[in-house]
Amino acid sequence: MATLVAGVDSSTQACKVVVREADTGRLVREGRAAHPPGTEVAPAAWEQALRQALAAAGGLDDVAAVAVGGQQHGMVCLDDDGAVVRPALLWNDTRSAAAAAELVAELGGGQEWADAVGSVPVASFTVTKLRWLATHEPDAAARTAAVCLPHDWLTWRLAGGLGTDGRPGLDALVTDRGDASGTGYWSPAQGAYRSDLLERALGHGAVLPRVLGPAEQAGQTPDGVLLGPGTGDNAAAALGLSAEVGDVVVSVGTSGVVSMVATTPSADPTGTVAGFADATGHFLPLVCTLNAAQVLDATARLLGVDHDGLSRLALEAPAGAGGLVVVPYLEGERTPDRPDATGAVHGLTQATATPAHLARATVEGLLCGLADGLDAIAAGGTPVRRVLLVGGGARSAAVREIAATVLGVPVLAPPPAETVADGAARQAAWVLAGGDAPPPWPASGVEVHEADPVPAVRRRYAEVRELTASRVAPAAT
Numbered sequence: 026m027a028t029l030v031a032g033v034d035s036s037t038q039a040c041k042v043v044v045r046e047a048d049t050g051r052l053v054r055e056g057r058a059a060h061p062p063g064t065e066v067a068p069a070a071w072e073q074a075l076r077q078a079l080a081a082a083g084g085l086d087d088v089a090a091v092a093v094g095g096q097q098h099g100m101v102c103l104d105d106d107g108a109v110v111r112p113a114l115l116w117n118d119t120r121s122a123a124a125a126a127e128l129v130a131e132l133g134g135g136q137e138w139a140d141a142v143g144s145v146p147v148a149s150f151t152v153t154k155l156r157w158l159a160t161h162e163p164d165a166a167a168r169t170a171a172v173c174l175p176h177d178w179l180t181w182r183l184a185g186g187l188g189t190d191g192r193p194g195l196d197a198l199v200t201d202r203g204d205a206s207g208t209g210y211w212s213p214a215q216g217a218y219r220s221d222l223l224e225r226a227l228g229h230g231a232v233l234p235r236v237l238g239p240a241e242q243a244g245q246t247p248d249g250v251l252l253g254p255g256t257g258d259n260a261a262a263a264l265g266l267s268a269e270v271g272d273v274v275v276s277v278g279t280s281g282v283v284s285m286v287a288t289t290p291s292a293d294p295t296g297t298v299a300g301f302a303d304a305t306g307h308f309l310p311l312v313c314t315l316n317a318a319q320v321l322d323a324t325a326r327l328l329g330v331d332h333d334g335l336s337r338l339a340l341e342a343p344a345g346a347g348g349l350v351v352v353p354y355l356e357g358e359r360t361p362d363r364p365d366a367t368g369a370v371h372g373l374t375q376a377t378a379t380p381a382h383l384a385r386a387t388v389e390g391l392l393c394g395l396a397d398g399l400d401a402i403a404a405g406g407t408p409v410r411r412v413l414l415v416g417g418g419a420r421s422a423a424v425r426e427i428a429a430t431v432l433g434v435p436v437l438a439p440p441p442a443e444t445v446a447d448g449a450a451r452q453a454a455w456v457l458a459g460g461d462a463p464p465p466w467p468a469s470g471v472e473v474h475e476a477d478p479v480p481a482v483r484r485r486y487a488e489v490r491e492l493t494a495s496r497v498a499p500a501a502t
């Protein structure tokens with residue numbers, strides 16, 4: 026019997042589990058369960074979804090090791106007893122935008138933050154959520170004895186016994202470089218916490234998870250399943266794709282992400298590129314937008330079609346959609362830093378007022394944001410080797426085909442898969458096997474999409490992307 030490992034993706038919208046053979050990476054079984062909607066979620070809901078997804082994937086009884094990949098940045102605050110202090114604020118919760126601006130100003134600007142932790146914090150980063158907590162919920166801030174991330178918390182719960190009252194001490198919390206690098210108080214370049222920045226935000230110190238090496242054991246479950254350190258979902262995706270130095274991963278999930286495996290840390294003082302770490306010991310400069318697959322969901326809903334219908338419509342319209350542009354800031358935006366923006370449709374004429382034009386403009390609009398991200402990542406200096414397109418939105422034929430036109434480079438689309446969960450499973454196999462590198466799981470066939478670039482699409486988008494209305498305050502709706 027082959028040795029089995031499991032990988033988890035506790036992502037924004039769902040928990041996904043894959044069980045794979047440790048030596049070959051062959052998929053044996055998988056399961057998933059939905060997460061509640063919203064940008065503030067009780068961590069217990071992730072635990073419940075993990076239990077359901079594990080059950081759907083046949084459980085861990087015959088599995089030797091498991092690792093958890095998870096949405097980055099979420100603020101999980103624990104009290105002295107290890108109880109959750111308040112629901113977690115997720116990466117796409119923008120209420121800490123003012124706190125982010127405050128923190129950037131206090132330290133002296135973007136350069137200071139980029140030098141300190143490789144990134145300039147915006148509302149997504151954990152450090153800004155802690156400042157929001159200290160300002161708006163001082164009692165909760167005072168009760169906070171430890172701060173961790175979604176994947177750290179689930180690993181800790183697995184160690185204590187999922188679905189039980191088992192709570193290892195706070196000193197048993199662990200994380201990894203990849204996810205720690207998204208907090209805003211861990212420096213990828215130094216490989217160390219900046220506890221002073223956490224204290225500046227929260228108003229006092231707190232226990233932070235121990236940062237494990239890429240293949241370091243993180244203990245085991247009460248049933249003896251070995252635990253990997255886990256990592257943030259983007260680092261896990263790179264690992265799942267066996268991305269090498271210079272490979273760019275473009276992910277159309279809840280977030281839109283452009284990231285690249287690099288050998289040197291980055292420090293962009295403008296804040297466009299976040300200077301994260303990866304899950305193998307390298308670095309992962311990354312650009313993230315708040316608006317990706319759910320923009321497709323919204324237009325499909327608007328047009329009364331499913332995803333296949335939206336894709337067919339988008340491919341019926343000409344490149345550039347006759348000048349119709351969708352600026353996709355439905356959730357506000359993180360890159361560019363416009364948390365207060367809304368989406369917009371520009372260029373409506375009698376000719377462009379068709380479902381096909383709107384579908385095409387939606388796909389192009391979200392890809393234009395990612396193309397800007399690709400430019401910023403490429404400007405970092407590491408030559409781009411390949412561009413790999415993944416995430417739920419990449420299941421759309423229109424997204425795959427139009428991507429090459431908008432990004433202006435050939436796009437490789439691996440077969441649809443749970444790339445993040447795959448990366449976590451590969452990490453689990455690495456922890457089990459030991460050694461300097463993860464096991465070389467073979468990649469299956471990728472589709473290559475090549476198309477003549479149509480630069481006019483991005484030019485038109487650039488002309489109008491700043492013409493958006495502000496959000497209406499909830500009280501006034």
Ligand SMILES: Nc1ncnc2c1ncn2[C@@H]1O[C@H](COP(=O)(O)OP(=O)(O)O)[C@@H](O)[C@H]1O
Nearest residue numbers: 036037038039278279318332416417418420421
């Ligand atoms: N065929 C499809 N075409 C376009 N979007 C899709 C398709 N299938 C799923 N999606 C969208 O992909 C998103 C989920 O992607 P995923 O990468 O799993 O997100 P996350 O990891 O952030 O939870 C959902 O918004 C879903 O509607």
Ligand SMILES: O=C(CO)[C@@H](O)[C@H](O)COP(=O)(O)O
Nearest residue numbers: 036037096097116278279280
């Ligand atoms: O905030 C980021 C990266 O900085 C996001 O990529 C989150 O990690 C959420 O990821 P998905 O749920 O979209 O995979």
